[in-house]
Amino acid sequence: MNRIAEFAKNLGKDSGKESDNGAKDSGAKGAGVKDVDLETNSAKGTPEPSSPRTLPTEPDHSAAAGLQTLLDGKAAPYRKAVRETLEEKDLKLDLDGGIDAVRDRMYEHIKFLVESGESRHSFSKENGGSGNALAAVSGIETIGAVNPSLTIKSGVQWGLWGGAVDNLGSERHRHYIEKIQNAELLGCYAMTERGHGSNVQELETTATYDPDTHEFIINSPTDSARKVYIGNAGRDGRMAAVFAQLYTPGEEESHGVHCLIVPIRDEDGNPLDGVEIGDHGRKGGLLGVDNGTLLFNNVRVPRENLLNRFGDVEEDGTYVSPIDSRNRRFFTMLGTLIRGRITVGGAGLAATRTASDIAIRYANRRRQFEGGEKGVEKRLIDYRQHRRRLLIPLARTYALTLLQNRILERYDDMLNKQASGQWSVTDPTEEQLFASREMESLAAAVKAASTEHANKTLQEMREACGGAGYMSENLLTTLRADADIYSTFEGDNTVLIQMVGKHLLTAFGRDMQDLSPWDMVKYGVETAADTVRRRTGIRSGVQSVIDLVSNRDEDSLFDAGYQVKLIEDREQAVLRSLVRRIAPARKADRAEAAEIVDKTQDHLIAVSWAHVDSLLMRTMVEAELELPEGSAARQVFEQVRSLFFFDLLIKHAGWYQEHNMLPSGRVKAARAAINDLVDSLGPWSQVLSEAFATPKSAWNVPMLNDGGVDGGDNKA
Amino acid sequence: MNRIAEFAKNLGKDSGKESDNGAKDSGAKGAGVKDVDLETNSAKGTPEPSSPRTLPTEPDHSAAAGLQTLLDGKAAPYRKAVRETLEEKDLKLDLDGGIDAVRDRMYEHIKFLVESGESRHSFSKENGGSGNALAAVSGIETIGAVNPSLTIKSGVQWGLWGGAVDNLGSERHRHYIEKIQNAELLGCYAMTERGHGSNVQELETTATYDPDTHEFIINSPTDSARKVYIGNAGRDGRMAAVFAQLYTPGEEESHGVHCLIVPIRDEDGNPLDGVEIGDHGRKGGLLGVDNGTLLFNNVRVPRENLLNRFGDVEEDGTYVSPIDSRNRRFFTMLGTLIRGRITVGGAGLAATRTASDIAIRYANRRRQFEGGEKGVEKRLIDYRQHRRRLLIPLARTYALTLLQNRILERYDDMLNKQASGQWSVTDPTEEQLFASREMESLAAAVKAASTEHANKTLQEMREACGGAGYMSENLLTTLRADADIYSTFEGDNTVLIQMVGKHLLTAFGRDMQDLSPWDMVKYGVETAADTVRRRTGIRSGVQSVIDLVSNRDEDSLFDAGYQVKLIEDREQAVLRSLVRRIAPARKADRAEAAEIVDKTQDHLIAVSWAHVDSLLMRTMVEAELELPEGSAARQVFEQVRSLFFFDLLIKHAGWYQEHNMLPSGRVKAARAAINDLVDSLGPWSQVLSEAFATPKSAWNVPMLNDGGVDGGDNKA
Secondary structure, three states, X not given: OOHHHHHHHHHHOOHHHHHHHOHHHHHHHHHHOOOOOOOOXXXXXXXXXXXXXXXXXXXOOOHHHHHHHHHHHHHHHHHHHHHHHHHHOOXXXXXXXXXXXXXXXXXXXXXXXHHOOHHHHHOOHHHOOOOOHHHHHHHHHHHOOOOHHHHHHHHHHHHHHHHHHHHHOOHHHHHXXXXXXXXXXXXXXXXXXXXXXXXXXXXOOXXXXXXXXXXXXXXXXXXHHOEEEEOOOOOOOOEEEEEEEEEOOOOOOOOOEEEEEEEOEOOOOOEOOXXXXXXXXXXXXXXXXXXXXXXXXXXXXXXHHEOOOOOEEOOOOOEEOOOOOHHHHHHHHOHHHHHHHHHHHHHHHHHHHHHHHHHHHHHOOOEEEEOOOOOOEEEHHHOHHHHHHHHHHHHHHHHHHHHHHHHHHHHHHHHHHHHOOOOOOOOOOHHHHHHHHHHHHHHHXXXXXXXXXXXXXXXXXHHHOHHHHHEHHHOHXXXXXXXXXXXXXXXXXXXXXXXXXXXXXXOOOOOOOOOOHHHHHHHHHHHHHHHHHOOOOOXXXXXXXXXXXXXXXXXXXXXXXXXXXXXXXXXXXXXXXXXXXXXXXXXOOHHHHHHHHHHOHHHHHHHHHHHHHHHHHHHHHHHHOOOOOOOHHHHHHHHHHHHHHHHHHHHOHHHHHHOOOOOHHHHHHXXXXXXXXXXHHHXXXXXXXXXXXXXXXXXXXXXXXXXOOOOOOOOO | OOHHHHHHHHHHOOHHHHHHHOHHHHXXXXXXXXXXXXXXXXXXXXXXXXXXXXXXXXXXXXXXXXXXXXXXXXXXXXXXXXXXXXXXOOOOOOOOOHHHHHHHHHHHHHHHHHHOOHHHHHOOHHHOOOOOHHHHHHHHHHHOOOOHHHHHHHHHHHHHHHHHHHHHOOHHHHHHHHHHHOOOOOEEEEOOEOOEOOOHHHOOOEXXXXXXXXXXXXXXXXXXXXXXXXXXXXXXXXXXXXXXXXXXXXXXOOOOEEEEEEXXXXXXXXXXXXXXXXXXXXXXXXXXXXXXXEEEOOEEEEHHHEOOOOOEEOOOOOEEOOOOOHHHHHHHHOHHHHHHHHHHHXXXXXXXXXXXXXXXXXXXXXXXXXXXXXXXXXXXXXXXXXXXXXXXXXXHHHHHHHHHHHHHHHHHHHHHHHHOOOOOOOOOOHHHHHHHHHHHHHHHHHHHHHHHHHHHHHHHHHHHOHHHHHEXXXXXXXXXXXXXXXXXXXXXXXXXXXXXXXXXXXXXXXXXXXOOHHHHHHHHHHHHHHHHHOOOOOOOOHHHHHHHHOOOOOOOXXXXXXHHHHHHHHHHHHHHHHHHHHHHHOOOOHHHHHHHHHHOHHHHHHHHHHHHHHHHHHHHHHHHOOOOOOOHHHHHHHHHHHHHHHHHHHHOHHHHHHOOOOOHHHHHHHHHHHHHHHHHHHHHHHHHHHOOOOOHHHHOOHHHOOOOEOOOOOOO
């Protein structure tokens, strides 16, 4: 039995052997050797007591295929198709020639994607599309591995603008769809206003019905009502889906935010009367997207331009809607945002995977400073610090990618049920309502977690490639600059992550986007007890998976079940303590409630992140079971899973000890384990990034071929 | 006695009162209330037992002046002069019109700085300058608050290119200085090669003396010898200070890396024969700097072009040097890098201060979502999470700014002693040698710490301003993109931070840049015992300052002396454990030593950061004593100091508990204290950022004046 097989056996089945070198033993020992060292229990270079068996130093590249299958998930065929499209033509952003030239090329790329058939997936079958959300989202996301500008431009055109017409419109808007799909009619999703980013319900733009002419009058009453950051508005858009407060005659109050199609430019691209258009020009990134501003001065559009699926105005001015609750109507209309969030999370991860792939290839070829052998410089990957820098984020990228897939797959499942009539959008069952709120929370969670990770990791990968990483030709800074805004648009991460916690707190009993502090205190306390008991999973049957893996040695830090338990225990404890903190405030008045909510804001955010950690840890353990036992892919993946876990554990080591949930010896063992794992995985680093199947046009950058690396120009 | 005065009294003098509300009490109580809550001990909105007294909700803006005096330090007059220059003309980077237009404007700005007299400070008195390093560095750094490209372009021209000629040259090079100073002769500092970034001693470019013609032949033997990322090489440079291995006839071995003046372009800007020039074009940022590449094909320059202060070749080819040790000669020549490092650290902080200033002003004017009052949206600063996001990094910015000043002042002092002859550069005393090695470590520490903080904080401030923060016109993304590379150039942060640890380990007994793993094991263990005992300070007499503040209630978490002690205890413990880990390896061979060093790399890095923490904590406490007792500035500063401390403590809460150095109740109290402090400092946030005295041209960005904020276009 070789060492890997032995390790797999120890870890997977034969728990009796664990105590020889397991964490329990090490924990006890670590506690005895007080204050000896910071990072590991070993002082002599021998394996730490809690170490996993190291992988062979000669990596088996065939393992990449197994890992890729896992990472691609159900969307594998669609990702494959897009990757092939991306090999046909280099779609990377080319900034030469000024902003107009860049935009011209972007438009060509959009047309190229139309020809490849990509845009069909974004539209429902009844409107002539394939109605395949899995294909649509995974496709647009995969483009983000090469060119985030193209992802966002596509997302604006087909996902947002097209999505608004497709999902919020009716038969009378069907004639637009073909032109939207083939990019003949470019348009905008005009929601955000200068004064109202996250707080969509307070938009100021008005759409007032005039029964005399059967028209709506679209107006921006103030400068803070100006639509800003709107994709396609800067140059290419001809129409916009405009979100506005809907007013009908005789009613003082708005019917809430509704969406209308408003033409903004004529065929030659000149602004129409009453429409003031601005071009944002330079931004921190995404220079291939023409973001702009829109201001409306009493612009008239026909009554039929109201996207009327969930709310309509009859000729005489009567308002009608299939959804009684004003609140639920609003969130049903905002359903488009869920898809946007999943797409942005995915695009952030796609960029992150590309950057890791580039940095790992560089680290395996770039040398600096002599090591043990005189006159031979070490490769960057031969430095432990560099292995830590590359591989710890990589483990989290794996976890997030898998979670992203599961959420996308569940979203796709929901849409399929809605399309087939099993699930009514306007009149869902209680269970469906619950499930869609949970979906909303999952989308918010994965968007916030993935884009936060993307921003950190893209920067880390740039730095890991030194000066070469800063040259635009090597792609990293473009990915970094583009993905920056992912943390803000389609829902600011700080707002979204709180939504996750609020959902948990109310056990998905309420729509959370409009939850006032007072509501939160009230509903949070009412239902939180349920939440603490309830385990929410991404798929059904998750609990049993955990039970399955937990039949192992529960005391080993490397045991998958124990790992899940430690992470989930923290989630539950943090949630319980939040409930206790807000409980006494049930009878608070509005102002007091607001103060209590502000005072517990960081606690709420901690709850949300703890929930994300739980989702990720479970996802890793579930995914592992899909890999054939004994396969090289599984053996490597197990170490990635443990690396992800130990990183989480060390991040919260203070909390665990504060709550007497982890003895200091175990914390020491965890620190040592991270080092052992990156040492073991170092030689396999390229296998791990090959599994991302990044298109060659993205990773094959100049710094991997010049004289600065092994096999470069003058050294081959 | 108002509440602040009472607080100040409690904290500063009257320790007898502390137990009523001090941390000791709270710690004990916290430990009793097990598992109750995550973030604070309070569940009812009453002050936590360990809370400081809150500051008045109406801030006293006059406190900003006192804080500014503290932050400006001895360089105050020079910073003031540059700020006035920056108010005269808007020097922000303007990217309109393509790269050539940008570069033209940059050159105009450089000439403008010449006219303002700024460039004189970079040059020694004997070469016609003012010989004022304090003015030179603080001036160039202050420009970085507005335009990092201009800081770097100035730094390349006067600090690096000019600095090389000024410091490494002799009388025969004096005629260049005036033209360099007035920007008539732009030049390059051509050190980095494609294959050799951090490892300068292994540069491949050669300078071979030809005694027949009395010339040096400059040659790049391979593509990996190509000089890369060289500022001023892309367009403007006419000459370059080229670092190359020096060879003389009859000697097979190089005399080590030396620097020579090599003309690269003629007057019309065309490359000279044998010089191959490339333009890096697009980079991740610093688009105002024309970085390029240089390759030399046996280019001949006169013997006199060798910058010969520390090593010369006589006409007949004999090599002579006033410094016998080849190693010390090399590091003496690299002295220029120390100034570069201090400048870059300072420039990173300057950009960070501007970004914080902008984000804090925005947070005080931008509203989103209703709070306690119906129909009134809360300002961003009214959210605790936002206060945490802005103010926790701000506290670290304060600490780093103060440390930066102290290091710059000490550097200036060293140069003044050298200029006056009290300190010989070529033949220093043991004490001076020790001090200059310590200086090298301090410069590395502050550069790595400041630029790492800059990158994180600039991103955080961008995100804190949402979509508006992403628009280039609001400056944040430009600062962010520009400062990115600060973590790499003038010494990669990962390499520099390890140098700090290595210096500590050998008690400054060795030059560390070339320390092989074997050397490190050998010398580290020999002298480390000394280091553990020795306290290294930035200024003399520091220990007594700590003793002074420690005469307070040592058990209060808010006591300055206790805070310093906790942070320093960690530094010492981490260093001791590292020494123990490498001790058994004293008799290791080369390969084993390399492995041991790699296995302890993350531990070494932890030692370095712990040292940085100690330096910062002491600096904060020392600085506080400079503020008048009882002044508003002092009261605010005390809270900033504690906020900085608690953030550090929580970051390492796992370690402290692991080592039984902090009971869990105190960790809970520290978490609560952070929240109390940001609540207390929230209304004072603009006072804290006004103290940065950021030029208005930098902070007065469109998003602070448009309809998205209070007092914007349509709301005033």
